[in-house]
Amino acid sequence: MDQPFSSKVSLKPLPRSRRSMPPSHPPKRQDVLSVFSTFLDISPETAALWVPDHRLRRSAQILLAEDLTKRAGADGLARALLSQWQRQPCPGLTRLHLIAYLQESCYWAAWKVCESRPATRSQLTDLFQAGIVKVDVILTKFNVELGFGLDSYAFNSFKNTIRHELNRRELSSANCSSDWSLLRHTGRESLGTALRHANHPDAEIDRYVLAWLSYQRLYVPADASRTRRLSGPDAATWDLIAQDFNRQRPLHLPPSSPAAEAADIARWMRLCAEALRAYRPRFVSIDAPRTDLEGTAEPLAIPTESAFDAVQRQEEREYAEAINRVLCLALDGLDPPKRRLLDLYHGEELGQKQIAQQIGKDQGTVSRQLTRCRGELVVALAKWSQEKLNISLTCEVLKRLEAVVDEWLCEHYGQTRCWQQESASE
Template identity: 30%
Template sequence: MRPRQEITEMFSTFVQLESDKFSKWLIDVKLRRNIQNCIKSSPEFSNSENFWAVYWYKHWLEQSDDLARMHLSAYLQEPIYWTAKKTIAKFANNQYSLADYFQIANSEIETILKHFNPEKCSSLKAYATMAIPSRLKDVLRQRKEADICTNWALLRKVSKKQFLEALDKAGLSSTVIAQYRLAWTCFKELYVQNQPGGTKALPSPERQLWEAVVNLYNRERQSQLTQPSPQCTREKIEQWLTQAAIYVRAYLYPPVSSLNLVISEDNATTTLDLPDLSSDSLIAEMIAEEDAQDQQNQQSQIQAVLLKALQKLEVKTQEILKLYYQQGLTQPEIVQRLQISQPTVSRRLIKARETLLATLLEWSQEAFNISVTSNLVKDMSAALEEWLEIQYGKSI
C-alpha cells in the first residue's frame, strides 16, 4: 500500500524532457484535483496503485473517459521513458531523438491499453513494460515501410476505414470524400497485385490501367454518388488518388512533431520534486531484468542462426570442423586422417569461418540495425571462435 499523496502524484504527473534528457516532473493540476476528489468522495478506496490503474482503465474502456485516459498516460510515463531510452541506445545511427521515441510511444497509449486484460495480467505497469517496447518496434517498422512504400502500394493495402478517416481528418467535404472513395474503390478493383516483390515497390499504373479505372468510375458514379457528378478524366483520377495517398500517409504515419502530448485542456501545470528517472527505482530493476531476458533471447537466436548455417556447409567441411574443434586435431593430423592435401584443409577451415562470420554479421545488422566496422568484425570473429569450441565440445 502507498500513501495517498504518492498515489495522487503517480496518476497526475508527466515527464518533461530538455535537450533530449529527463528534466523534471510536471504535475497536471486538473488531474490532481480529479483524483483527490475521487479519494475524498470514496475514502474506502484502496491505496494500491494497481487498484487505481484498473479503476481508470475500466473508466476509459467503458465510458471513453478522456480524464481516465490522461490518468493512465501519467501512470505509464516511467515505462515509456525507459523504453525510449533503451531504444535510442540500440541504434548507432538514430533517425529520431530520445524525445521523438518518447512522443511516439506516448501516442500509442490507447493502442496498448486496448490489449490489456486485467483478468490475465493483474499489473498494468508490468504489462505496459513489456507491451510498450513491442508496440514501439511495430510503429518504427511501419514508419520505415511507409518511407519506401509507393503511393500505389499504400493505397492497395490501406483499409476502407483508414482511408475514409484520413480524408475526414484532412478536412474534405462529404461530396469530395465520396468522389475520392469511388475512385479508390475502382483503383483497388482493377490494380491487382502481380509483382513478385510484394506491394512495397508496386510501380505507377500504366496508361491502359488508368483508362480502365476512369471508365469504371464514370459507369459507377451515377449509382454510387448521391450528388450529381460530371464525367471524370484520367488526369483528375490520378490527381485525386495521388492526393489521397498523401492524406493517408499523413494520417497513418504523422510527423513526430505533431505527436506532442497535450497534458490537459487548461494546460495548468506545476513542477513537482520527484526522484530523477536516472536514479535507481523499481522500474529500473524491471528494466535490468528485461535486459537479462533480452540477452538470453539474443543468445538463443544466435545459437539457432549459427547452427542453421553450420548445417548448410558441405559434409566434408563439417567433418574437418569436427576433427579440428571436437577432437583437437591439428591440420597435419587432419590431412593424415582424411587423406587430403594441407591447402584443402586450411582453405576449408578458413572458408567455413568466413561463411559463419558473414551469417552472424548479417543477422546482427538486421536485428540491431548496426553498421559493420573493423572492431565489430574483430569482436564477432573472436566470439565465433569461442562458440565453435563450445559447440563442438558438446559433441554435435
C-alpha cells in the first residue's frame, strides 16, 4: 500500500507562483512511491507531467516494506538513501531514487529564478536542466547528521546554481552568436527540423534549405576568430549566393519553383535564423526513464507526439537495444572470475573491501580487476561503434562509452536484483 506523502517534503517558504499555481505546473506528487520513482517531463508547448519508472517503483516498494523506512516517510527514506549513497557513491538505483526525490526542489528553484526575471517557458526547461545536472554536488555536500531537510537544502542549492548559470549567460550575451553565425554553425537536419516546427510548408523548406546550402558554400568569414559575431554577407556575396541558388534550382526543386534574387535569399536566411532560435527540442529531465507509459498508475495526460518525435524516440529505443545486445554478449564472454567480480560489485552491491575479504585478495587487486572488467566491455562497445556506426574513437568518445558502460551495468544488475527480490517475495 502506498504511504502518505510526508509534509516535510513541501518547500519552505513557498514561491509566490506556487500559491496560485497555473495549470502548466506539474501536479504535486501525493504518495511516497511517486516521489521516489517519477521524473519531470517538461516541454515548452505543453504542461509539465510526471514520467514513472516502473523499475524504481518496484525498488521503492521493497524499501517501504522495511519497518524503518515505513515509519520514516519520504524525508526519512531520502536521508537513509543519502547516507547509503555517501558511503559508496555510484550511479545506481540509490542515486536515481534521490534524483527523483529532488525533481520538485529543482523545478521550483528554476521557477523562482525565472519569476524575478523576464523568462520564457523554454528558459525554464534550460534552467531546470542546469540545476539538475549538479545533483551529485548537492548529494555530496549535504550533511545528514545536522538534521536539516534535504529538499530545503537542495532548493537553495539549486537556486544558487541556476542563478550563477543565468548570470554567466547574461554576462556572455555580448559575445553570443549573430543570426549569420548561427546559420553557419547549424546543420541541415537541425535547420529542417526547426522549419518544420515553425510550420513552414514542405516546398518552402526545400527552397530555404537549398538557399542555405549556397550560403554555406559562398559566405566564408575573412576573420575566423570572430565567427560568433558575423555581420552578414555584403551585397556582392548575396548576388553570388543568389546565382548559385538559381544554378542549383533546376536540379533539386520542381520546375515550377521560381528564380530568386539576392533580397529573397537574404529574407529567407533571416526566416531560417528566426526558426532556429524559436525551436526548442522536447525536454525530458536528464534522468527520466524512456519506457512505455501504458498501464502506469499515474493518471497524467500524455501530450501528442509529432511524427518527428515518434521517429526520434524509435531510433533511441533501437540504439539502446543494440547497445544492450552488444554488452550482454560481452558480459557473457568474460571469464567466470571476472563475471563473479561484477556480480559481487554490481549485483550484490558489495564494496571493494568486502569483495577482497570474500575472495581472499587485497583491495587494490580487486579495484584493478574491476577496472579491467569494465575495460573489456568498453572495448567491445567501442569496436561495435567503430564498425557499425563509423564513429572515430577519440578520447572524448571513449570517455562517453565508459559512462555508457557504467550506466548499463547499474541498470542491468539493478533489474536482476529487482527480479530476484520479486521472486523471493512471491
